[in-house]
Structures are given as C-alpha cells and as structure tokens.
Amino acid sequence: MKKHIAVISGDGIGPDIVSEAVKTLERISSLYGHEFEFEYLLAGGASIDEYGVPLTQETLERAKSADSVLLGAVGGPKWDGLEGRLRPEKALLALRSGLGLFCNLRPALMYKALEDASPLKSSIIGEGIDIMIVRELTGGIYFGEKTLSSDSSWASDLMKYSVEEIERIARKAFDAARKRKKRVTSVDKANVLETSRLWRKVVSRVAEDYPDVELNHMYVDNAAMQLVRNPRQFDVIVTENMFGDILSDEASMITGSIGMLSSASLGSGKCGMYEPIHGSAPDIAGKNIANPIATILSAASMLRYSFDMDVEAKAIEDAVEKVVNAGWRTFDIAKEGEKYIGTKEMGEKIREVIE
Ligand code: IPM
Numbered sequence: 001m002k003k004h005i006a007v008i009s010g011d012g013i014g015p016d017i018v019s020e021a022v023k024t025l026e027r028i029s030s031l032y033g034h035e036f037e038f039e040y041l042l043a044g045g046a047s048i049d050e051y052g053v054p055l056t057q058e059t060l061e062r063a064k065s066a067d068s069v070l071l072g073a074v075g076g077p078k079w080d081g082l083e084g085r086l087r088p089e090k091a092l093l094a095l096r097s098g099l100g101l102f103c104n105l106r107p108a109l110m111y112k113a114l115e116d117a118s119p120l121k122s123s124i125i126g127e128g129i130d131i132m133i134v135r136e137l138t139g140g141i142y143f144g145e146k147t148l149s150s151d152s153s154w155a156s157d158l159m160k161y162s163v164e165e166i167e168r169i170a171r172k173a174f175d176a177a178r179k180r181k182k183r184v185t186s187v188d189k190a191n192v193l194e195t196s197r198l199w200r201k202v203v204s205r206v207a208e209d210y211p212d213v214e215l216n217h218m219y220v221d222n223a224a225m226q227l228v229r230n231p232r233q234f235d236v237i238v239t240e241n242m243f244g245d246i247l248s249d250e251a252s253m254i255t256g257s258i259g260m261l262s263s264a265s266l267g268s269g270k271c272g273m274y275e276p277i278h279g280s281a282p283d284i285a286g287k288n289i290a291n292p293i294a295t296i297l298s299a300a301s302m303l304r305y306s307f308d309m310d311v312e313a314k315a316i317e318d319a320v321e322k323v324v325n326a327g328w329r330t331f332d333i334a335k336e337g338e339k340y341i342g343t344k345e346m347g348e349k350i351r352e353v354i355e
C-alpha cells in the first residue's frame with residue numbers, strides 16, 4: 001500500500017525520537033511491501049523561528065492532504081514568553097481543529113516489567129493498569145471564545161458543547177469499550193456546570209445504543225481521586241477536553257511508563273495525528289538520551305487506525321514488549337544503577353526484533 005505521511009518533528013527531543021519512529025516505519029514498509037512517503041513539515045517553535053508563526057496555513061494544508069500525521073513534541077523555554085496566539089502549543093491546537101481530530105485516545109497502560117516505576121503501591125496496582133482515556137479534543141473551554149478586557153482587569157474562556165460534539169465522542173468511547181472490558185466511565189462536573197449536565201444527558205442517551213456496555217458517571221474531582229485510590233476500576237474513561245488533559249497526565253504517571261505511552265487523535269475519516277504523550281524535554285534534546293518508544297508506538301497506532309495494517313502494528317508493539325522484557329532500558333525507565341542505552345540504540349533494538 002502507498003501512503004503519504006506528514007512528519008512534524010517539532011522541538012526539543014522531537015527530532016531525536018521521530019527519526020527512530022520513521023526508521024521503524026521504513027523497516028516495516030520494506031518488510032511488508034508498502035510504500036511510505038515522508039514529507040517533513042515545521043510546526044511549533046521550529047515554525048516560529050522559520051516563519052514567525054507556530055503553524056502556517058500552507059503547513060496545515062499540506063498536513064490535510066497527507067494520509068496521516070506523525071508528530072514529536074512542540075514547545076520549550078525559548079518561546080515561553082510569547083503571547084497566547086504565538087505560542088508553539090497553538091500549532092497543536094490548530095492542527096487538531098484544522099484536521100477535525102475530535103477524538104483523542106490516550107491509553108494508560110502499565111508494562112509489567114516496569115511496574116517498579118509506578119508511584120503506587122503494588123497492592124493498589126494488583127494485576128496492572130490498563131485504562132483508555134477518550135478525550136474530546138476540539139471543543140470545550142480550549143476552543144470557546146477568549147476575552148481579555150481592554151484594561152486587563154478580567155479575562156474569560158467560554159466552555160461550550162453542542163449535542164453533536166458530545167454524541168460523536170461518546171460513540172467513539174463506546175466503540176472502544178466494545179473491544180475492551182465493556183465499561184465506560186463518563187467524567188464530568190454535572191453538579192456545577194451546565195455543559196456537564198448536557199454531557200451526562202447525551203452520553204446516557206448514546207449508551208442506549210450499546211446495551212452490552214456498562215456506563216457509569218463520575219465527577220471529575222472524584223475521578224482524580226479514584227485514579228490513585230483504585231485505578232483498576234476503570235476501563236474506558238470519556239471526558240471533555242480539559243478534564244481529559246488533566247486526567248490523562250495523572251493516568252499516565254501512575255503507570256510509571258510515561259516515556260512509553262502513545263496517543264492517537266482521530267476524526268470522522270481515516271487521517272489521524274499520532275504523537276507521544278510526553279513533552280519536548282528540551283534539557284535532553286539532541287543528546288541521544290530520550291526514550292523513542294512512545295513515538296514508535298504512536299507510529300504503530302497510525303498503522304492500525306489510519307491504514308488498517310493490524311499485523312504490522314502488532315509487529316511493532318510485540319517488538320517493543322520483547323525488548324523491554326529482555327531488560328533493555330533507556331535512561332528514563334532504568335532503575336538507579338541499571339545500565340541503559342541511547343535513543344538510537346533503542347530504536348535499532350526494536351527494529352532488530354521486528355525482523
Ligand atoms: C496535551 C498538551 C496540550 C493540551 C498542550 C501542549 C496545548 O498538554 O496534548 O495534553 O493541553 O492539549
């Protein structure tokens with residue numbers, strides 16, 4: 001199969017980790033007889049330096065015309081002083097909304113071999129953590145009207161959701177649950193927010209189409225607490241944009257595997273954007289230290305969700321698991337005193353196993 005992949009390495013460790021993922025995709029294409037064409041685009045700080053804005057219209061158009069987008073990470077202290085609309089993060093938001101990627105899948109999965117890295121007690125972890133966070137990605141307070149009064153004495157961000165926006169993300173969550181343990185927890189703040197009361201009503205209505213999936217509702221403050229008290233009660237969590245931002249950081253941290261977790265942003269078509277959960281870690285950029293696994297696994301998700309290449313995706317995921325189980329570690333997942341290898345070496349180990 002022939003596929004056109006837009007590659008946005010971004011800032012900080014972005015280029016280090018993305019190049020390992022691209023090499024892995026190249027290996028897959030030659031092994032399985034596909035043709036992947038990579039087009040490199042600038043976004044975030046790299047684009048600010050080159051064009052003065054975090055994302056140009058031209059870049060967005062090019063990304064739209066690709067079959068899929070692979071992204072490293074954007075941002076860094078160099079651009080921290082810029083005003084809101086010029087910050088590197090704005091590129092991410094513009095890509096998400098420009099590509100219509102309303103559904104963000106963030107698995108929080110614990111690797112058995114890395115269990116010690118979790119900050120939770122083993123009695124709480126039990127058999128391991130495996131949660132899928134389904135975050136609404138193009139609505140809510142992130143995209144509502146933003147106001148700063150002319151004298152800067154007040155500011156506001158509007159949180160707004162339509163029935164249609166809630167319905168389509170709810171369906172994605174129930175569909176995901178069907179392939180898992182068939183449980184959905186919808187997280188909101190319906191005791192305070194009007195958007196949450198609508199959210200609850202619409203999600204409950206969608207649930208009627210999925211009688212085989214169990215639904216429960218939880219307030220977001222309680223959910224934040226339950227995630228550390230008893231994470232194993234969760235299967236799929238569906239929630240609005242900002243709650244999902246916050247809870248997905250918490251969920252990834254308790255797995256102890258933040259350098260290992262990928263994410264997929266999907267819309268109604270096949271094109272998606274795939275990126276690691278972690279940030280751009282500017283302090284270790286270019287040093288061959290960063291863990292490329294989350295990005296390599298993001299590339300695997302691209303194969304699965306955008307290209308329907310399940311066998312190829314599984315080959316990458318199995319290789320990662322084998323390499324980790326065999327004791328290979330990058331700096332971030334090595335225990336104190338344990339030996340570790342570099343970014344490139346980790347990428348190469350994974351590719352060796354794929355073959
Ligand atoms: C994330 C990030 C982004 C978000 C930032 C960088 C805009 O935190 O992908 O979770 O808030 O969505």
Ligand code: MG
Nearest residue numbers: 245246248249
């Ligand atoms: Mg976040």
